[in-house]
Amino acid sequence: MATNQNHVSLHDLTHVFADGRRSLTALAGITLDVPLGQFTSVIGPSGCGKSTLLQIVGGLLEPTEGRTLVHGDPPRKAQRAREIGFVFQDPSLLPWRSVAQNISLPLEVDHLERSRELPGLDNVLELVGLSEFHDYHPHELSGGMQQRVALARALAFNPALLLMDEPFGAVDEITRSSLRYELLRIWEGHGGQAGRKTVLFVTHSVSEAITLSDRVIVLSKRPGTVRADIAIELERPRTEEMEQTRQFLDYAAELRRLLKEDPE
Amino acid sequence: MSIKELAQRPLRSILAYVVPPTVLLIGIIAFWEFYIDWRDVSIIVVPPPSAIIERFFEKPDFFWEQGWYTLYEATLGLLFGSLAAIALAIVMAHSKLAERTFLPLAIAIKVMPIVAVAPVFVIIFGFGTTPKIIVAALLSFFPMLVNATTGFRAVNEGAHSFMRSVHASPWQVFWKLRVPSAMPYLFIALKITYPLALIGAVVAEWFTGNRGLGVVIWSANQDLNTPTLFAAVGVLAFIGVTINIVLSLIERRVLFWHESVRSTT
Numbered sequence: 001m002a003t004n005q006n007h008v009s010l011h012d013l014t015h016v017f018a019d020g021r022r023s024l025t026a027l028a029g030i031t032l033d034v035p036l037g038q039f040t041s042v043i044g045p046s047g048c049g050k051s052t053l054l055q056i057v058g059g060l061l062e063p064t065e066g067r068t069l070v071h072g073d074p075p076r077k078a079q080r081a082r083e084i085g086f087v088f089q090d091p092s093l094l095p096w097r098s099v100a101q102n103i104s105l106p107l108e109v110d111h112l113e114r115s116r117e118l119p120g121l122d123n124v125l126e127l128v129g130l131s132e133f134h135d136y137h138p139h140e141l142s143g144g145m146q147q148r149v150a151l152a153r154a155l156a157f158n159p160a161l162l163l164m165d166e167p168f169g170a171v172d173e174i175t176r177s178s179l180r181y182e183l184l185r186i187w188e189g190h191g192g193q194a195g196r197k198t199v200l201f202v203t204h205s206v207s208e209a210i211t212l213s214d215r216v217i218v219l220s221k222r223p224g225t226v227r228a229d230i231a232i233e234l235e236r237p238r239t240e241e242m243e244q245t246r247q248f249l250d251y252a253a254e255l256r257r258l259l260k261e262d263p264e
Numbered sequence: 265m266s267i268k269e270l271a272q273r274p275l276r277s278i279l280a281y282v283v284p285p286t287v288l289l290i291g292i293i294a295f296w297e298f299y300i301d302w303r304d305v306s307i308i309v310v311p312p313p314s315a316i317i318e319r320f321f322e323k324p325d326f327f328w329e330q331g332w333y334t335l336y337e338a339t340l341g342l343l344f345g346s347l348a349a350i351a352l353a354i355v356m357a358h359s360k361l362a363e364r365t366f367l368p369l370a371i372a373i374k375v376m377p378i379v380a381v382a383p384v385f386v387i388i389f390g391f392g393t394t395p396k397i398i399v400a401a402l403l404s405f406f407p408m409l410v411n412a413t414t415g416f417r418a419v420n421e422g423a424h425s426f427m428r429s430v431h432a433s434p435w436q437v438f439w440k441l442r443v444p445s446a447m448p449y450l451f452i453a454l455k456i457t458y459p460l461a462l463i464g465a466v467v468a469e470w471f472t473g474n475r476g477l478g479v480v481i482w483s484a485n486q487d488l489n490t491p492t493l494f495a496a497v498g499v500l501a502f503i504g505v506t507i508n509i510v511l512s513l514i515e516r517r518v519l520f521w522h523e524s525v526r527s528t529t
Binding site: 055058059060076079080082084085086088089090091092093094095096105106108109137138139153157163 | 420421422423425428430433440441444521526
């Protein structure tokens, strides 16, 4: 498999929510290719269809029109092959299961035995810094820790594609910033340049998008279309100091301008 | 405050929770005894507590045995009623069409005055335990159905999406997500339906049969034998309270993760 192959490929994607009497066009003609191993953020005003886009890529939602391919296959097939790791804004853990049991949930539903290298529960827990909390239950953890469990759950079966829907949206600003760099540490450290996971990251934070991404897609107001596609050419590994550099601030200004100037 | 927690606490704080209601109960009984003595109320109208307690201890085995029959009928009725309700709830939680089809009939069962229909069951099913079990089952059916339907639907949207994103089968979603999510609702339902099943069994016993607390109450009423009547009611109340305590203890263990349990610890 060539490394320059597109991991996610969306062609003329349109989605309309209809309930009989009213219809709402969430996405209108999105065409987007995400290469293997790229960290791509999708940013846009509230209600622009960012989450809808992610749900379509993850095979949770069938688009009204258009074609979605993950590794050249329909998303449902990628699901079956356990290629998709989802992290939501709400940690969405099962409260009756311990941290370890939550993380092993995706391994239990694995009906398709695959010869895949699994990172192992202890390694995943260590990766997200929760080794001590193996037997804790979600209600005993803080919001930030719960979100790290959700990340560990998505990493546990080593999927090639991570879909993250505002994963740090529900935690406080300080935790949010530290989780951001923790995610970078995990992602950048994952098997070198070639072995990195492809990430599709939905956010409405400009600085989060720049800090994390190789590329930022700006969506327009509803119905969502691709308004801009910006490469973020900051060095990796990214550090907190970079947030003060000229280059970072220029990106931020440009993104803010794009988000603000969105025509009615 | 739970019993489990009480057990872990020092004696003084256990007393703090047990003493006030006990004092109240003793106060009520004392006032009752005193009032009947003072106004010279006939034992045919209301017996004094001393006469009730005396009657119970004349033949405790008899009262326990009758209570046991009633509890047995109520429990079997509850079991059948709940199983039917849960099975239907699972179907209804998955299909709006099924809900539209079955719910009106279930509501019809609910609004039907079961007590008035009980004699019909006696005619159909005879004088054995069957009509009692059926009445108990019918009374427990509806609250269980409504709670279980809500419960099987009360799944965390994100957790459901996550399971779908790893291609979990509907069967896996059901066992790993829907069933545990429904547990708090099933416990609420049991706390409502167990007493209802007891009522159903007792009422069915009024009409037929030769054993059970309902029979004792009915025949004591015919004989104006109020101490026996009240003693039977007391045993019934004791059974109801015990069931509630046992259910709460189990709930604590099973639902340690749920807000309803955590908020009281």
